Amino acid sequence: MLDSLVLHDFRCFARAEFHPAPGLNLLSAPNASGKSSLLEGICVALRLQSPRAGMLTEAVRRGAGGFSLRGRCGDRELACHYSAGEGRQLKLDGVAQRKSEDYLRVGLVAFFANEDIELVRGSSSKRRRFVDFLAIQCDAGYLKNLRAYERALRSRNFLLKEGAHRGREITAYDGPLLAAGDYLGGVRRGLCAELGPMVARHVTAISPRAEVSGLRYERSGGDDLAAALAASAGEERRLRQTLVGPHRDDILLELEGAAAATFASEGQQRTLALALRLAQAELIRSRRGSPPVYLLDDIFGELDTERRRRLLRVLPGDAQRILTTTNWQWLEEAEEAAEWTIRDARVARV
Numbered sequence: 289m290l291d292s293l294v295l296h297d298f299r300c301f302a303r304a305e306f307h308p309a310p311g312l313n314l315l316s317a318p319n320a321s322g323k324s325s326l327l328e329g330i331c332v333a334l335r336l337q338s339p340r341a342g343m344l345t346e347a348v349r350r351g352a353g354g355f356s357l358r359g360r361c362g363d364r365e366l367a368c369h370y371s372a373g374e375g376r377q378l379k380l381d382g383v384a385q386r387k388s389e390d391y392l393r394v395g396l397v398a399f400f401a402n403e404d405i406e407l408v409r410g411s412s413s414k415r416r417r418f419v420d421f422l423a424i425q426c427d428a429g430y431l432k433n434l435r436a437y438e439r440a441l442r443s444r445n446f447l448l449k450e451g452a453h454r455g456r457e458i459t460a461y462d463g464p465l466l467a468a469g470d471y472l473g474g475v476r477r478g479l480c481a482e483l484g485p486m487v488a489r490h491v492t493a494i495s496p497r498a499e500v501s502g503l504r505y506e507r508s509g510g511d512d513l514a515a516a517l518a519a520s521a522g523e524e525r526r527l528r529q530t531l532v533g534p535h536r537d538d539i540l541l542e543l544e545g546a547a548a549a550t551f552a553s554e555g556q557q558r559t560l561a562l563a564l565r566l567a568q569a570e571l572i573r574s575r576r577g578s579p580p581v582y583l584l585d586d587i588f589g590e591l592d593t594e595r596r597r598r599l600l601r602v603l604p605g606d607a608q609r610i611l612t613t614t615n616w617q618w619l620e621e622a623e624e625a626a627e628w629t630i631r632d633a634r635v636a637r638v
């Protein structure tokens with residue numbers, strides 16, 4: 289649970305503070321007032337990852353040299369400073385951290401945004417990002433293996449671009465690539481097996497008509513990555529890049545037995561994307577023993593009233609929930625909530 293966040297030079301905030309309540313927090317403010325920026329700040333502070341920006345540089349307030357975020361979760365204190373020149377600097381309980389592993393053990397997050405529809409109809413990279421965000425929170429060795437895989441892949445692709453004469457050097461990276469790749473594939477497959485039934489259940493809970501959904505993890509080279517890598521050697525030299533491995537894997541999503549990306553309506557795709565996020569949160573909770581902070585960024589506008597109500601009901605009452613929108617007029621009965629707004633780039637209680 290997040291007790292407080294102090295933002296400096298983050299997006300539109302020169303300096304702002306937010307002290308969310310433990311349960312339901314409803315934040316409403318006009319367009320461009322900083323709602324998405326605030327939730328992004330929470331996500332970066334807790335997970336060191338922005339749900340929208342590819343690069344943290346984008347989040348530095350225009351004209352400033354760098355941003356800093358200070359978060360308090362119970363008796364733990366997180367501090368993250370970022371500047372283009374010095375990169376990312378982390379502190380946990382006031383102690384500088386060279387690695388992010390201990391830092392990332394403190395806060396858990398599930399982030400819901402309108403762009404989530406891309407999980408269903410967008411490219412496979414969106415779904416890999418989704419499963420990585422989940423896996424890092426669920427599996428203690430995942431981040432280390434992900435970084436090792438990315439390093440081996442980068443080096444290997446660099447050498448493949450150089451040409452066939454680097455063959456011996458290329459194969460030197462096969463070992464690290466396969467070791468990390470098998471680890472990632474195994475964790476992702478296990479998580480997807482658990483996600484499948486959860487997603488199906490959430491689809492039915494949100495959608496007034498029952499819609500049967502399916503989810504399957506597909507490894508790009510099949511189950512034997514070493515054999516697939518060996519088999520693709522000729523082709524990868526021709527195309528000058530590594531063709532099999534976790535960087536090419538995908539999650540296949542189905543609705544009523546057909547590919548969700550092409551068969552499902554927009555509303556159904558949104559429902560499926562929501563169910564994926566809800567299942568992600570549920571799985572984090574079952575693996576880690578406590579629920580993540582639910583951050584929902586303005587996703588109600590795209591849902592019909594019935595789906596909005598159902599969604600609010602399925603969010604677990606014992607989790608901290610921070611929901612933004614431009615207005616809550618449609619909300620009739622709700623449990624007790626802390627209400628917030630943003631005025632002149634400051635968060636204020638209503």
Ligand SMILES: Nc1ncnc2c1ncn2[C@@H]1O[C@H](COP(=O)(O)OP(=O)(O)OP(=O)(O)O)[C@@H](O)[C@H]1O
Pocket residue numbers: 298299300301317318319320321322323324325326346347348349350586614
């Ligand atoms: N790096 C930055 N530096 C300064 N301002 C920024 C930066 N990035 C974005 N902004 C501005 O911050 C303001 C708030 O953006 P944000 O996306 O948080 O608004 P929002 O309340 O979510 O709006 P909407 O309801 O339209 O989604 C916008 O005016 C945006 O242009």
Ligand SMILES: [Mg+2]
Pocket residue numbers: 323324325585586
């Ligand atoms: Mg927004």
